[in-house]
Amino acid sequence: MGDNFILRGDICWSTGPDTMETVRNGWIVCEEGKCAGVFTRLPEQYKGLPVTDTGGQLIVPGLTDLHLHAPQYTFRGMGTDLELLDWLENHTFPEEERYEDMSYASKAYDIFAQDLKNSPTTRACVFATVHREATEYLMEALEQTGLCTYVGKVNMDRNAPKALCEGGAAASAKETRRWLEDIRGRFSHTRPILTPRFVPACSDELMGELAKIREEWNLPVQSHLSENQSEVEWVKELMPEAEFYGDAYDRFGLFGGAGPAIMAHCVWSDDREMGRMKDRGVHIAHCPQSNMNLSSGIAPVKKYLSSGLRLGLGSDMAGGYHLSIFRAMLEAVQVSKLRWRLVDQDLAPLTLKEAFYIGTKGGGSFFGKVGSFEKGYAFDAVVMDDRGIRTARDLSVKARVERMICMSEQCTMTAKYAEGRRIC
Amino acid sequence: MGDNFILRGDICWSTGPDTMETVRNGWIVCEEGKCAGVFTRLPEQYKGLPVTDTGGQLIVPGLTDLHLHAPQYTFRGMGTDLELLDWLENHTFPEEERYEDMSYASKAYDIFAQDLKNSPTTRACVFATVHREATEYLMEALEQTGLCTYVGKVNMDRNAPKALCEGGAAASAKETRRWLEDIRGRFSHTRPILTPRFVPACSDELMGELAKIREEWNLPVQSHLSENQSEVEWVKELMPEAEFYGDAYDRFGLFGGAGPAIMAHCVWSDDREMGRMKDRGVHIAHCPQSNMNLSSGIAPVKKYLSSGLRLGLGSDMAGGYHLSIFRAMLEAVQVSKLRWRLVDQDLAPLTLKEAFYIGTKGGGSFFGKVGSFEKGYAFDAVVMDDRGIRTARDLSVKARVERMICMSEQCTMTAKYAEGRRIC
Numbered sequence: 001m002g003d004n005f006i007l008r009g010d011i012c013w014s015t016g017p018d019t020m021e022t023v024r025n026g027w028i029v030c031e032e033g034k035c036a037g038v039f040t041r042l043p044e045q046y047k048g049l050p051v052t053d054t055g056g057q058l059i060v061p062g063l064t065d066l067h068l069h070a071p072q073y074t075f076r077g078m079g080t081d082l083e084l085l086d087w088l089e090n091h092t093f094p095e096e097e098r099y100e101d102m103s104y105a106s107k108a109y110d111i112f113a114q115d116l117k118n119s120p121t122t123r124a125c126v127f128a129t130v131h132r133e134a135t136e137y138l139m140e141a142l143e144q145t146g147l148c149t150y151v152g153k154v155n156m157d158r159n160a161p162k163a164l165c166e167g168g169a170a171a172s173a174k175e176t177r178r179w180l181e182d183i184r185g186r187f188s189h190t191r192p193i194l195t196p197r198f199v200p201a202c203s204d205e206l207m208g209e210l211a212k213i214r215e216e217w218n219l220p221v222q223s224h225l226s227e228n229q230s231e232v233e234w235v236k237e238l239m240p241e242a243e244f245y246g247d248a249y250d251r252f253g254l255f256g257g258a259g260p261a262i263m264a265h266c267v268w269s270d271d272r273e274m275g276r277m278k279d280r281g282v283h284i285a286h287c288p289q290s291n292m293n294l295s296s297g298i299a300p301v302k303k304y305l306s307s308g309l310r311l312g313l314g315s316d317m318a319g320g321y322h323l324s325i326f327r328a329m330l331e332a333v334q335v336s337k338l339r340w341r342l343v344d345q346d347l348a349p350l351t352l353k354e355a356f357y358i359g360t361k362g363g364g365s366f367f368g369k370v371g372s373f374e375k376g377y378a379f380d381a382v383v384m385d386d387r388g389i390r391t392a393r394d395l396s397v398k399a400r401v402e403r404m405i406c407m408s409e410q411c412t413m414t415a416k417y418a419e420g421r422r423i424c
Numbered sequence: 425m426g427d428n429f430i431l432r433g434d435i436c437w438s439t440g441p442d443t444m445e446t447v448r449n450g451w452i453v454c455e456e457g458k459c460a461g462v463f464t465r466l467p468e469q470y471k472g473l474p475v476t477d478t479g480g481q482l483i484v485p486g487l488t489d490l491h492l493h494a495p496q497y498t499f500r501g502m503g504t505d506l507e508l509l510d511w512l513e514n515h516t517f518p519e520e521e522r523y524e525d526m527s528y529a530s531k532a533y534d535i536f537a538q539d540l541k542n543s544p545t546t547r548a549c550v551f552a553t554v555h556r557e558a559t560e561y562l563m564e565a566l567e568q569t570g571l572c573t574y575v576g577k578v579n580m581d582r583n584a585p586k587a588l589c590e591g592g593a594a595a596s597a598k599e600t601r602r603w604l605e606d607i608r609g610r611f612s613h614t615r616p617i618l619t620p621r622f623v624p625a626c627s628d629e630l631m632g633e634l635a636k637i638r639e640e641w642n643l644p645v646q647s648h649l650s651e652n653q654s655e656v657e658w659v660k661e662l663m664p665e666a667e668f669y670g671d672a673y674d675r676f677g678l679f680g681g682a683g684p685a686i687m688a689h690c691v692w693s694d695d696r697e698m699g700r701m702k703d704r705g706v707h708i709a710h711c712p713q714s715n716m717n718l719s720s721g722i723a724p725v726k727k728y729l730s731s732g733l734r735l736g737l738g739s740d741m742a743g744g745y746h747l748s749i750f751r752a753m754l755e756a757v758q759v760s761k762l763r764w765r766l767v768d769q770d771l772a773p774l775t776l777k778e779a780f781y782i783g784t785k786g787g788g789s790f791f792g793k794v795g796s797f798e799k800g801y802a803f804d805a806v807v808m809d810d811r812g813i814r815t816a817r818d819l820s821v822k823a824r825v826e827r828m829i830c831m832s833e834q835c836t837m838t839a840k841y842a843e844g845r846r847i848c
Binding site: 073074075077080104107108111115289293295296321322333334337338339340342343351389390391393399402403405407 | 497498499500501502504505528531532535539713716717718719720721722745746757758759761762763764765766767773775776813814815816817823826827829830831833
C-alpha cells in the first residue's frame with residue numbers, strides 16, 4: 001500500500017458508460033492505496049497531506065489491458081498481411097517456441113515489462129507461453145514494475161508445433177500445478193490466471209484437467225472466443241456437441257460462473273453465446289486493433305454494452321501493435337462507426353465517453369473496485385501532460401480528455417500510480 | 425536547390441505498388457536537389473561529396489499528404505461523435521469563420537505550419553478557408569518551413585453560414601483573382617491550387633467562374649468527392665443533370681483532363697465515376713482515418729490501384745486527427761481488411777507494401793517525379809530512428825520499415841529534406 005498523498009490537476013473519470021465527471025484544478029486524495037475522493041475544495045481533514053500540484057495536467061484512472069500476449073511483443077508490426085490461423089502458424093508459434101530458451105525469454109520479457117510499465121496501463125491480464133520457467137521470469141519482471149497483473153502460463157496440447165504441445169494433457173496439467181506451487185506466495189501484485197490458449201489447441205482431456213486445477217486453486221480463467229469465422233467453424237468440427245463456441249469452455253466450468261473469466265474478442269458471438277456470457281458474468285476483452293490487423297471483423301460492442309455485459313479493452317499484443325489502451329479507446333469508436341455504416345445501421349456507434357468507460361472502469365472491474373476515482377476505488381492514476389497537442393483554442397477539461405484519447409501518442413505521461421504506489 | 429551531399433543508412437523506397445527496394449548500409453546521393461541514385465558501394469564520381477552517416481537509421485522518401493485542411497488543425501480530435509454534414513455545421517464552419525480574424529489565424533497557422541514541418545510529410549495539398557488574407561499568411565508560414573505545398577483559398581457561395589459564402593459567386597471569383605495576383609511570384613515552393621469546397625457549397629455560377637480562372641491561370645484543382653452517402657444524395661438533388669457526383673465538376677473542366685486535379689475520399693464512387701477519374705487522370709486522395717472518424721465508409725482502394733487510377737494518401741485534418749502519413753498507411757491497410765471481411769470478399773486487402781507506395785510515390789506523382797529514390801526524382805527524404813521500437817530480435821531492413829509504418833509514433837525523425845533542402 002502506498003503512502004497518503006494528494007494530487008492536484010484537471011481530473012476526469014467515469015462512473016458509468018454515460019457519465020464522465022471532470023473537475024478543473026481539483027484535488028484527488030490517496031489514502032492507504034485507495035481513492036478517498038475528488039474535491040473542488042480540499043476538505044479540512046486532508047490538509048496535512050503532501051500535495052503534488054501537476055500544474056493543470058490531466059489526471060485520469062489507470063487503464064486496464066484485459067488481453068495481451070507478452071511473448072509476441074518481439075514481433076509486433078510484422079507479418080501484417082496474414083489472417084489469424086496463418087499468422088499463428090507462420091509467426092506466433094515459431095516465436096513462442098523460442099521462450100524455451102531463457103536467455104532469449106529474459107531479454108524479451110525485460111523489454112516487454114519495461115515498455116508496459118511506461119505505458120498508461122496499470123492493470124493487465126497477460127498470456128505468457130507454455131514454458132513454466134519463462135512464465136515465472138515474466139512474473140518476476142512484472143512484479144518489479146509495480147503494475148497489478150494476472151499472468152497465465154499457456155496450456156496447449158494439440159494443433160500446434162510439437163514443441164508447444166507440452167507432451168499431452170497430463171504433462172501440461174502437471175507443469176501447470178508445478179508453476180502454481182512455484183509461485184505460491186512469491187508476489188504481492190502479480191497473480192496467476194488459468195490460460196487454455198483456445199479450444200482448437202486444447203483437447204477435452206486437457207480441459208478436464210484444467211477444470212480440476214481451477215477448482216483446486218480457485219483461479220480466474222482467460223482465453224479466446226469467436227475471434228475469426230474460420231476459427232468458429234473449426235471449433236464446431238472439433239467439438240460438435242457444444243451448442244456454440246463458448247459452450248466448449250462452459251462445459252468444463254471455464255466460462256465464468258464459478259469464478260471470473262475473460263474471453264478475448266467475441267467478434268462473432270451469436271445471441272446464445274452472448275446470453276451465456278451475461279449469465280456467467282464473463283468479461284469480454286474487446287481488441288479493436290487486432291480485429292482489424294488480422295481481418296477478423298468488428299465486435300458488436302455497443303450491443304454488449306447496452307445489454308449489460310462486462311466489457312474491457314485489450315491491446316491483444318501482437319495481434320495489435322500498440323500497448324496504449326488510449327489508442328484502443330479511439331479504435332473501438334472508429335471500428336464501431338464502420339460497423340454502423342457498413343454492417344448494421346441499427347447498432348449505433350460507441351461514443352468516446354463509452355470507450356473511456358470501457359478502458360477504465362469496465363476493464364478495471366475484473367480486478368475489483370478499479371478504474372474510477374469514486375471513493376474506495378484503488379488509487380490507480382495516470383498524469384498526462386497534453387501540452388504537446390498544441391492549439392490556438394482554449395479548451396474545457398472534457399475537450400482536452402477527448403483530444404488526449406484521440407492523440408495520446410502526442411501526450412507525455414508524467415506520473416503513474418497503481419494502488420497508490422508510484423510506478424513512473 | 426540544395427547542395428550536393430550523400431546520406432548513408434538503411435534505405436527503402438518503392439518503384440511500383442509491388443516493388444519495394446531496400447539497401448542496408450547504402451549511400452544515397454543528392455545532386456542539385458535530385459536523387460542521383462542509391463548505391464551499395466559509392467561510385468568514384470561522388471567520392472568528394474560530404475557524407476552524413478546516419479548510423480543505420482532508416483531513410484525513406486518524404487511522404488505526401490494529398491488532402492488536409494489547415495484551419496481545422498485547431499479542433500482535431502473534437503466533435504468525434506458526429507457524421508460529415510453535422511460535423512461541418514457544428515464544428516467546421518464555426519471554426520473556419522474565425523479565420524477572418526488575422527490575430528487568431530496567424531496564431532493557428534503558425535502552430536499548424538510548425539507541426540507539419542515536424543511531421544514526415546514533405547509535400548502537401550492544403551485547404552485554407554475562404555479568407556484571402558489568412559490564406560496568404562498560411563502560404564507565407566508554409567514557405568518558411570521549406571516544405572513543397574499547394575495551398576488553396578477555398579471557394580463557397582451556398583449552404584454554409586453567410587460569413588463563409590463570400591457574398592456570392594462574382595465576389596468569390598473576384599477575391600480569388602485578387603489572391604492569385606497578390607501571391608504571384610512571391611514563393612518558391614508554395615503554389616496556389618483552385619479549391620471549390622465541394623458541390624453542395626458551390627453554385628453553378630461559381631463553378632463557371634472558377635472554370636474561367638482555372639484556364640486563365642492554368643491551375644490545378646482540389647476538392648471533395650463521394651465521401652458520404654447523404655452528401656452524394658444531396659449532390660443528386662442539387663444538380664440532377666449530372667451523371668454522377670464527379671460529373672458535376674467535370675462539366676466545368678474542374679475534374680482533371682485539362683489540368684491536374686485531386687479528389688478527396690471517393691468512398692462511394694461508382695464504376696462510371698471511377699472510369700471518368702481514370703480518363704481524366706484525377707488523383708484520388710484516400711483518407712482512411714477521416715472516413716472512419718466521420719462514419720463515411722471504406723473506399724475500394726485496392727480496386728482503384730489495380731485499375732490503374734492515381735492514388736495518394738491524405739490525413740484530411742481534421743476529419744483525421746493525425747498528420748502522419750505513416751499512420752495513414754497503416755490505417756489504409758487496416759480498413760481495407762475490414763472491407764474485405766465485411767463488405768466484399770472479392771476485393772483483397774491492401775498490403776503494407778502497397779500502402780507505402782501510395783503514401784510516397786503514389787501521392788508524390790501529383791508533384792512530378794517525387795516520392796521515390798529512382799534517379800532523377802526530387803530529393804525528398806526522411807531519416808527515421810527506429811530504435812524506440814525495442815525488440816529482442818534481429819531484423820531485416822524490410823521488417824524494420826514494416827514496423828516503422830505500424831508504430832511510427834515510436835520512431836524519431838532525425839532529419840528531413842525536400843528538394844535537397846534540409847527542413848528538420
